[in-house]
Amino acid sequence: MNILSICFPIIIPVVFGLLIPVFDFKKKLAREIYVMSVVCVTSVLAWINVINMTPETITLWSFAKPLIVALRIDGVSKVFIALISSLWPFATLYAFEYMRHEERVNSFFGFYTTTFGITMGIASSANLMTMYMFYELLTLVTIPLVMHEMNHRSIRAAIKYFTYSIGGAAFAFMGFIIITKYCGTNDFVYGGIITSEIMKEKAGYVYLAYILMFFGFGVKAAVFPFHGWLPSAGVAPTPVTALLHAVAVVKSGAFAIIRITYFIFGAQTLKGTVGEYIPLVFVIITIVFGSSMAVKEQHLKRRFAYSTISNLSYILFGVLMLSPAGLTAGLLHMVFHGVMKIAIFFCAGAIMHQTGYEYIYEINGFGFKMKKIFAVYSIASLAVVGIPPLPGFYSKLALAKAALENGDVLSYIGIAALLISALLTAVYLMSIMVRAYFRPFESDKSVKDPNAYMVIPQFMFCAMMIGFSIFGSYICQFMAEIVSNL
Amino acid sequence: MNNILIMLLVIPLVMGLVSMLLRGREKTKLCKVLTLISCILTFAFSVMTFFAGDLTLHIWQITENIPFDLALDDLSRIFVLLFNFIWLIVCIYSFEYLEEDKKQERFFGYYLLSLFTLNGIAMSSNIMTFYVFFESMTLVAFPLIIHNETDEAREGAFKYLFYSVAGAFIALGGIFLLVLKDVPMEFKAGGVGVFGSDTMTLVATMLILVGFGTKAGLFPMHAWLPIAHPVAPAPASAVMSGIITKTGVLAIIRIIFYYIGADNLKGTWVQYSFMVLTLITVFMGSMLAYKEKIFKKRLAYSTVSQVSYVLFGLSLLNPLGFTGAILHVLFHSLIKNTLFMSAGAVIHKTEKTEVQDLKGMGYAMPVTMWCFTIAGIALVGIPPLNAFLSKWFLMQGALSSGMSDAIRYGGPAVLLVSALLTAGYLVTISLRAFFVPEEEYRLPKNEAGFEMKFAQIVLTVLIVALGVYCTPLVNYINNIATTIMGGM
Structure with missing residues (x-):
């Protein structure tokens, strides 16, 4: 598969979404046609990828070794992409009606559409670096959506959301550097990249890294005790609460945890260890x-x-x-x-x-x-x-x-x-x-x-x-x- | 090719003196043109240093064994380029900022003289030359701080002078202790090779670190920085925070890696205490910034914290930490200059100085606040913006240092907490600037003029561009790191 077909579902909504406030549509119909066509094109392209794509890694660019931005669509990505791209067009349609009497609709749909692309990015990341990057960007583009009402309540909710998410990302980052330090790489490989030599010498730190990352990414998946932002963020307009805070954003958190658990650490590494038990206890409490x-x-x-x-x-x-x-x-x-x-x-x-x-x-x-x-x-x-x-x-x-x-x-x-x-x-x-x-x-x-x-x-x-x-x-x-x- | 070295010093020196001669003769325009031309020329020469190879230049002999020499090595090139580039950008910015000012000739005169001393600092090839330029920089930067001539400006400037001179003397004391042994004065990559880990050397090193650390805002000699930086006019605050603090860093690099030798300090109490001091500063600076209500002061506290990120990287004494430190020098300079210039633009246009007055500023000054936002997010360390990379290398350096686990994991933890506080004190400003309740805070559009916007946009574009692609830069710095530390 070529580089373009994997990039398009990410780039199209980001670029065309950010252009909406620039065009500043005055007519409702023009805006709706524009947004809907961007979203539908993205969904169709994403579905084509789901059906056709073979799991190949495509490297886009390198920050510095081993920090590489690379994309890959494998089975787990396909599940997430299929879910997101099936829901987004309908949610957009719903949002047209819901936002009818609101103000600043252009900037709302701008960020709403951009979020689609960023979520696609999380789903198609081939390594931890890329996922972390999109994960941070997801926080940034969704803040304006939470804040949309711009009254004191929604601003407080957005700042709470921001604090929790950035804090969580910092935890995750800590685990990220530990893992990259010991493994020398951060690619997603099913079964994990932790070798038995690392486990022999550094088992304690590996578990520490996992717990840090679990709770770090778990902030977006609202694991107790880091769930507090989610009910507060309900002040956002309903299309945001429904699509982002029930599907896209929170499931990005869950998806990230799937990635680190099975593709970085590996089930075998964690099975029956403190790295499994501590998160499990908190998950059961949360349920x-x-x-x-x-x-x-x-x-x-x-x-x-x-x-x-x-x-x-x-x-x-x-x-x-x-x-x-x-x-x-x-x-x-x-x-x-x-x-x-x-x-x-x-x-x-x-x-x-x-x-x-x-x-x-x-x-x-x-x-x-x-x-x-x-x-x-x-x-x-x-x-x-x-x-x-x-x-x-x-x-x-x-x-x-x-x-x-x-x-x-x-x-x-x-x-x-x-x-x-x-x-x-x-x-x-x-x-x-x-x-x-x-x-x-x-x-x-x-x-x-x-x-x-x-x-x-x-x-x-x-x-x-x-x-x-x-x-x-x-x-x-x-x-x-x-x-x-x- | 030695001309390059001479030109880098002579152009700003002569032009600076000329601008001051123009004082009081209503030749402001001429003065501006001269400043701009000399900044462009020095920038051009600083780019040429990359094609010139290693140069040395003997100027004169102060006494029999104290030569006054210049040299150009890999490290100087990076710093010379940084200094001259930022000087050019801030120069353009200050044309607009100071347009109403009565004493522009004086400002630009000392502005260029400061550039002269900075270039001297970057290119000094021995410890005495370095010290001479370092001291003169303290003096010629003084008029920049006191420029507004208000009570606070005077107080801040004197505090600056007192601390800087005290720091320089502490450092000088250390240097005396070292040269007592009749050692060579020249800097040499990897250390001059005559020092061991004896108590005398270590005490002297510690004195020098604390002394030069004053300029870099290192605890316990940091107190002048948040007082002095904000009282200066915005362009001066920008270069004070972005560049002049980095001369302290350069001094420490020269002393540790080019004079004493990193090997001699590894695992000694000097390394540990220096590291603890930097970590204290990192945390304290961001905590104070978080609490601070005055916009420019908040940025100054942020400088205290961020420059100590750099010093932390140096204190690790390994190539990864060093790479992270130099990257953070460059990136923090770009970011902090942008932040101060945005703050300056806000003050220039609206005279609002407190953080809470910035509500709704996103509508009034969209370009300025967008630049501020991008720079702020970059400073938090969010990919793909630049400071993510430097922080990455700093933390990798910390993890791979051979020290006790408390440091290896505690250091990065402190840096992360500080990054969170950074998000708290910078990004919240942006949020309040753009997202405020309707009607209440809708300010009329009042954007900065062309020069101010231009300066901010150039730096912001660089912040993004260097974040996305800086492999050549990383390789270049890696080379330096391996020359001075071998294969450690």
């Missing part, structure tokens, strides 16, 4: 903690944010099983949760957009007024809870299987945590359905479904979920094949 906080939270978007925190740790739990089955389960949950959570967030966004209500106790009886939205919400939340045959069921089953296969004490505790969390998930998601369907409507506003811009993406996500549930076993197999082919 239960996130769900419990979600039950307590009365603000719609913040409740879903806590739910995301919990679900991200499902992915990390799978990853930390350090087996092909665990990785498969993690990737499955990454994809499924991405689609389910974006649908749920978009429902919350639709409610806010149509009525301005943000709290759960304000939506009594909405179920029969916003029929389409709540139909989607019901399917999506049943899927997140994990009712068979909806997609959440497959991924949770795979997670539990991987944990059983692993078979040590922490894995069993983890399974218990998954079950408790599933129960709590049922409580915090279904209670909203109960309010919407089984309480009398009492608002004095007129409440109705939003227009097609918002409904079409929702239906598409629904279709995806149903597709996943019909072809669930095939997808599980397919994912297992990807992992075994790495």
